[in-house]
Amino acid sequence: MREPMGIHSNAVAAPPQLLLERLKDYGQEDAFALWDELSPEERHLLLNDIQSLDLSRIDRIIRCSLRSQGxxxxxxxxxxxxxxSSVDERTMDHKERWWKMGLKAVSEGKLAVLLLSGGQGTRLGSSDPKGCFNVGLPSGKSLFQLQAERILCVQRLAAQAMNEGSVTIHWYIMTSPFTDDATGKFFESHKYFGLEADQVTFFQQGTIPCISKDGRYVMETPFKVRVADPTFLGYFIDKGVAAAAKxxxxxxxxxxxxxxxxxxxxxxxxxxxxxxxxxxxxxxxxxxxxxxxxx
Known part of the structure; x- marks a missing residue:
């Protein structure tokens, strides 16, 4: 059971004993190493953070990761x-047949686009979602805009090829606690780049703590593929496989x-x-x- 705690209660005067014992079971008691230096509000945030963790599952992940090093x-x-299968090795007849199969599947609502966008552009010197980046094109378009426009284009092509009034490709975008808010606001400010708001679904990936090389939690503070490619989709359908990767x-x-x-x-x-x-x-x-x- 969890011990009740509030920002102004006596429970935050010292780390809750039950929680401390749980951390000790997994060798992670250092998470409370700077407890005395934290304000009541920071202690409350730390406790909430730790209590939200599945310590047993994280421990299994850590052990598996450390075993697979090198x-x-x-x-x-x-x-x-x-x-x-190499694109260069296929004839134009193959490619045209797969293209038509792909557009037919799109028109029948059999295609959705999944974008994994939980990471920040830290290696690019920014904490913004990578999809917000201007990649240096003359147009100044972001990665999100380029993909949205690709989806719009494939929708039009499928509608024209199959004589459909309109075709919709649903776009699922996986964010993270670090990128979710910024991603949503970016799409809203750009009016979803011409897509309908209800055809774009944002959902957050799970997170676990960063760990050091010896398996200890690292405290944050003291406290390009072608999107919706009809040819690739047609190839996938034609081969009858469960999954394929480009x-x-x-x-x-x-x-x-x-x-x-x-x-x-x-x-x-x-x-x-x-x-x-x-x-x-x-x-x-x-x-x-x-x-x-x-x-």
């Missing part, structure tokens, strides 16, 4: 070449991008970050194709 050679395999091959071994792999011999497909690839794996070359094995 994946051994046997842990992953390249994606079989037979599973990869990727670009790595340009060089040290390129800082994730890589599609098979997890274990004959295992499922997954994506590993470049930080997880051992240098020998990142540089390994397929002797038959001359390309990187993991690309």
């Amino acid at each position: 994946l051994p050679v046997a842990a992953i395999e390249p994606v079989p070449e037979s599973w990869v 990727v670009v091959r790595k340009a060089y071994p040290q390129e800082k991008v994730g890589v599609s792999v098979r997890r274990g011999k004959g295992g499922p497909l997954t994506v590993v970050e470049y930080t997880e690839l051992d240098q020998s794996l990142a540089s390994a070359v397929n002797q038959q194709t001359g390309r990187l094995r993991f690309c």
Whole structure:
């Protein structure tokens, strides 16, 4: 049970014992290390933050993550070449057939667009959602606007191809507690870039604490793919697969991008970050194709 606490109650004079014991069970009692330096309001925020955590689940995630640091050679395999279809290897007849199949599916309401936009542009020197960025085009358009206009274009193409009055593609945008408010306001201020407000749904991803290399919580304070591509959609439908991914091959071994792999011999497909690839794996070359094995 949780101990009741209010900003002005005696409960915040010291960390609640039950909560402290729970943290100790997972080696995270340092979360209260600066308790004495916090104001009553800051203590209240910290307690609410900690009480909202599923400590057991987070501990399992931490242990799994620490175990997988520096994946051994046997842990992953390249994606079989037979599973990869290159655009350059397809005829115009193939592409045109898939294009028509894709537009038909769009007109029947079988396509939705999912955009994962929970991250901030910290590596770009900003705390704003990445989709708000002006990427330097002459038009000055943001990433959100470029994708919205792509959706509008595909809607028009599908309506024209199938002689439909109007076609709607629903857009689901995953945000986070850090980007949700700014993302919503950005869309409102730009009148949803010509889309209907009710065809855009925002939802927040879950979050867990950042952890250090030794598995401890890190305190924040003391307290490009083509969107809705009809050809790719048609290819997906034509092959009858459950899932497909559009990727670009790595340009060089040290390129800082994730890589599609098979997890274990004959295992499922997954994506590993470049930080997880051992240098020998990142540089390994397929002797038959001359390309990187993991690309």
